[in-house]
Amino acid sequence: MKTADRTRLTPTSYTLLGLLARRPWSAYELNKYMQLSALRRIWPRAESRIYEEPKKLAALGLASLAEEYQGARKRSVYRITAAGRRALAAWFAEPGAELVYEYETLVKLLNGDHCDDATLLALIEEVRRQAREEARQVMAACEQILEEGWRIPETAEHNGLVIGFIRENIEARLRWADAAEKRLGERRRSRAETAEARARRWYRDEIERLQALA
Incomplete structure (x- = not known):
């Protein structure tokens, strides 16, 4: 070609x-x-x-x-x-494109200075709700496959690898929701700390975690 x-x-x-x-x-x-x-x-x-x-x-x-x-x-x-x-x-033989995020709830969080804490907490809860709903849907699909069999048996193992990736992603979103709620609570409790100082502390924490991953 x-x-x-x-x-x-x-x-x-x-x-x-x-x-x-x-x-x-x-x-x-x-x-x-x-x-x-x-x-x-x-x-x-x-x-x-x-x-x-x-x-x-x-x-x-x-x-x-x-x-x-x-x-x-x-x-x-x-x-x-x-x-x-x-x-x-x-x-x-070609490298695949990188993972691309497209998530409206996160876009709303980026604009969180235009809403109150109750709205931010509701957005975080929406992330949690969506993750749990996806878990239920994927679980139901897996159970259906085990009951009915694979339409393409050759893909059975590879589908298992992909489902593992999806499950890890769901778990990560739930962990993030817990951590995000904790950070919002920390913000409410430490009014003496400026938003910029708090953000710098969070950024340093994220850099340290990313260094461990990289």
Whole structure:
């Protein structure tokens, strides 16, 4: 595949190529899997985008499209091509993009000087509520998989690794909520300390913790 074509591919493109490398799929099946699997947690995409992506792969010669019949019903099925398999293999050799945060509640906290402490505590509680709700949803999905089995057995172990990452993230958010509440309480108790002095102390603490991680 030409370099110019490679630049048109996105992680969504490669995600679908990975699915097509396992078996043929219709666009409907690809979309349904993307919405129901662990991919929904780590790479959420609009349904319209998922329906358009296989067409792009076919246009680039990375997938082929054929009409098949299931009884009297005709459907369009995508298959990966040899060029698609080469593109997928090349993708694994490239560094992945860094983690990007996009969390409205944190944006609100950054603007916390425009609200009172009760509102800030409510925002922190929202982080906690969302984390616990995600824990319940992921747990229910795991239990369903154990009961019904994996739609793609080859991904069972890898899904387990991803679920572990998601669970660690949930735990981190809950720990952060506890620490953030503690810091707000500390602020209320130490009125003699200026906001800047308190922030400097918090920053020094964060730097020390980050040094241990780095």
